[in-house]
Amino acid sequence: MSDPVHLVCHYCHGINRVPRERLIDGPKCGKCGQPLLNGAPAQLDEKSFDRHIRRNDLPVLVDFWSPTCGPCMMMAPAFDQAAHRLEPAMRLAKVNVQSNPGLAMRHEVRGVPTVILFKGGAEAGRNVGAMDLEGIVSWARQYL
Numbered sequence: 001m002s003d004p005v006h007l008v009c010h011y012c013h014g015i016n017r018v019p020r021e022r023l024i025d026g027p028k029c030g031k032c033g034q035p036l037l038n039g040a041p042a043q044l045d046e047k048s049f050d051r052h053i054r055r056n057d058l059p060v061l062v063d064f065w066s067p068t069c070g071p072c073m074m075m076a077p078a079f080d081q082a083a084h085r086l087e088p089a090m091r092l093a094k095v096n097v098q099s100n101p102g103l104a105m106r107h108e109v110r111g112v113p114t115v116i117l118f119k120g121g122a123e124a125g126r127n128v129g130a131m132d133l134e135g136i137v138s139w140a141r142q143y144l
Contacts, residue, residue: 023088071130
């Protein structure tokens, strides 16, 4: 049996230990019972961001976006679809920079959309500008 992987629940933000080989079996949160890998990005804010970045053992791909940004809105469906393609190898999350300007400042997001990949709690890669589904998936997979 492999080492367990820590996953933070998108819903209650509880930390779960899941054997790596069980990630494809649709694990559920031990605290709230929701699926841990639901094929959709988590919506993060100032309160939940650090927990997801630092406590998930899987890499976390974060889309920093704004609802007033045309390219962000065009990329949104592709980013949502990328979650289906990239889980369980990595988690996906979104941060609305208008609602969470402190996170944008802390991570030096100067233009949106900006996609940042975090591994082990630290930034491992960054891309500024809209991408299509294939672009997101191929860019993210280079960090696996």
